[in-house]
Amino acid sequence: MMRVAVRRLLTGVVLLFVVSGVSFILLALTPGDAARAIVGIDASHSEYERVRQQLGLDLPLPDQYWRWLWQAVHGNFGASVVTQQPVREAIDQRLSVTASLIVGSLLVILVLGVAFGVFSAVRGGVAGKLVDAFALGAFAVPAFWLGEVLITVFAVKLHWLPAIGYVPFAQSPMGWLESLVLPVLALAAGGVAAIARQTREAMLEALGSEYVRMARATGISRGSILFRHAFRNAALRVVTVLGWIFVGLLGGTVFVESVFGLPGMGGLAVTAATDHDVPLIQGVVVYFTLLVVVVNALIDLLYRWLDPRLRVG
């Protein structure tokens, strides 16, 4: 079990090398000069030199990478070119917003996705078709547009929930919850569809299996067959796609945080991209990758713990 976790984390380290390396190659590929691209044509020479030095562009590329990596390992991702705020500080400030959004969405996705999937697999017929249609619809609607529609209906028309903005939990738990409802729904919809579909297929497969046939031949109740036997096995397959869901959610924060004006990491990435703030967005990419690596390792452990066949005795 530990060996698997260690291997996962090692792969993650390699991944971080690759991602950060690629971001440097990107800089090297920048037509002309990255510093010039960042400060713009009209900037003064001293401004240009300052950015150039700040980026370490006066050094050879491998040296630059090595310098950045050394700093990054120590938790220092440099400072924003635009605001001069240290990248780490900027990210840390916004982490809790994104975390609230993602954890909330994961909960919604798991509860609704699994419920819809099981219902559709077991009931079939019209109810099953409805769930399938919903899954298809939720797949087709982009999160950013769904966010705007939710704002139109629940904020502008009904005045039930705030349209934009974030209230920290410490300030007002109720306000925090209210500020998260619409963003979570917009972010979760696609994941609900994906999990519903996956659950449905896994349930149908489990229900057609030999051990379910035998369980029925032993007279075990229908409820036990569905949930204790079939669902337990179907859940394994659902767990395998959680990693994808998580990566998808991270990407989704970019759009959803922009729509709802949430001060999170996704919004930060958009601001950085708009401002050509390369150190800042590098920091976000590395942070996100790190998160994915850790979460994937956790999911792997969970999977191994759930499936006795993979447990190391």
Added chain:
Amino acid sequence: MSTGAVPVDGLAGTVRTANSPRFFRRLVRQRLALVCLVYLAIVVLLGIIAPLALPGISNEQAGNLLAVRQGPSAAHLLGTDTLGRDVLERLLVGTRITVVGVAEALVVILLLGVPVGLVAGYFGGWLDRIAMWLADLSFAVPGIVVVLMVLSVFPESMFAAMVTYGVLVAPMLTRVVRAAVLPVRQELYISAAQASGLSRTYVISRHVLPRVAGPIVVQASFLAALALLAQTGLAFLGLLVRAPSPSWGGMVADGANVIILQPWLIWPPGIAIALTILALGLLGDSVRDALTETWAPPVHSVRHRGGLTRGASPIEQVRDLSALLSVRGLRIEFTSGPGRDVCAVDDVTFDVYASETVGLIGESGCGKTATAMSVLGLLPGTGRVKAGAIYFEGRDLTALREAELHSIRGGAIALVSQEPMVSFNPTLRVGTQLAEVVRRHTGLTRAAARSRVLELFRRVHLPAPEVVARRYPHELSGGMAQRVALARALAGEPKLLIADEPTTALDVTVQAEILELFRELQRESRMAILLITHDWGVVADICDRAIVLYAGQIVERAPLLAMFREPMHPYTKALLAANPHGAHGKQVLPSIPGVVPPPGQWPQGCHFYDRCSYATSACGQGPISLQAVGEGRVSRCIHTDRLTVAQ
């Protein structure tokens, strides 16, 4: 739905390779796929034509400023935006940037994903491992954020953004292509093509690629939908397109800015995006459906209350009241297509008495298992009892309600299956699984059920019952698993045990032990056993009487010794002759020419007609009925006299 960017892995797993011409015909027949294709073609055409037909739109800074934010009208079918420009015109012209962006990503995805997948799947080895490792790496990269990073270096370069996105998602296609190539590579004609000296490039491009085209289309349409989400999302964020130039995503953003004043404006571009994604998604689904046989087993099979068939053999209609199980004129049908019912078991009649063992013997596909499962009311898929009756302790099981049957299953009638290992839930300890069955049939408490399980384990001679109870199914050997399965069957103190090829998957030595166990248990409990097998050795070892099934019908039923000594049906005789247990030394084992005709293709008259060496024209005329041919035995043959003479 950038949120649920989930490549449902099942897509890759369940998709069969396409058999090209038939596959495309089937695809075109699906109206939905056609509608999607037509819609997508229109979108692409609009992307090409609209900017040419409406040249001023992409640079139009402002329209009629006296008519801003208007709803739909005759002059402006989709209304006007916040600068008084016609929404429909902008929507049409904005199609181009989306089409171009998706095309850029798709080209990269195909150029990268298909060759790498083909090479990884075809050559295997370290090439495969490296490709899959890289793919795994890329799955952990938060794609959209990396694209943002690229955009921060190459501002407003959609080309750079979409190419990066394509590179990042291409591994999803690689995996699917690889998975589809693996089975194709194993096929004979591929190695034949290679052996005949054709170059690998030729074999891959001419023989392998066409076979994996279907899965590629499925996954590519899914990835195109993802690319479209990314493109419109980035345009929404204002990162791809410079101001007056229209784009679908940008129009949603424009509408969002005035959402309180004119909520209508987000709808036209949003619906355009959603419809296009829907078309791509549905296209993928239809292709997948055309590739896979959809088979979703219902949780409960349909049961049919039937009486006796009119065609049943006359001597067989009398029901033996002293029998434990009395099957009369059983007919089982499966639905193979709309309105197409196929008979799998026809006019099967037999009895099983307490404490005896009856063998149900025949080649695969004769209807042995269907007959046995119908007793439990557990016919798979579309199977149902069409006619006949199954009396158990005086009650007709085919007329019982599900709930009544439910209490009999695992109780008075228990089942042991061919593959004990897969007959247990892989995620639960076997002790836990048995305790559940015990509690179901005895109402014992948890603790009492646990000790009852150990007792059952001792009865089937499992060493160290406590240890076995804590094991998971995959931790058992085949013989142990069959003992556990037997213990599970005994949990409800059954009066009838149905054993479906209980020893087929086991080693010969273990086989003998299990059969001995059957005998021992029977001595202890007066339990009757209905044993399904194709192995005469097993029948000889344990059965009192044997029933021979051929192509859905009983051809002979007799006490065991009598049948061995003097088979009264050509099929029984041929089957006995083909028995490897009876062969000596260098003797060539005789075999029956031909194969069992599958359900739906049975001959008019005797089902064995085509393979029988005794057949005369009379045999093919019409249905042959069972006739008594001695003390307690029947045969479905009109030439029994010739058979006995020949012996």
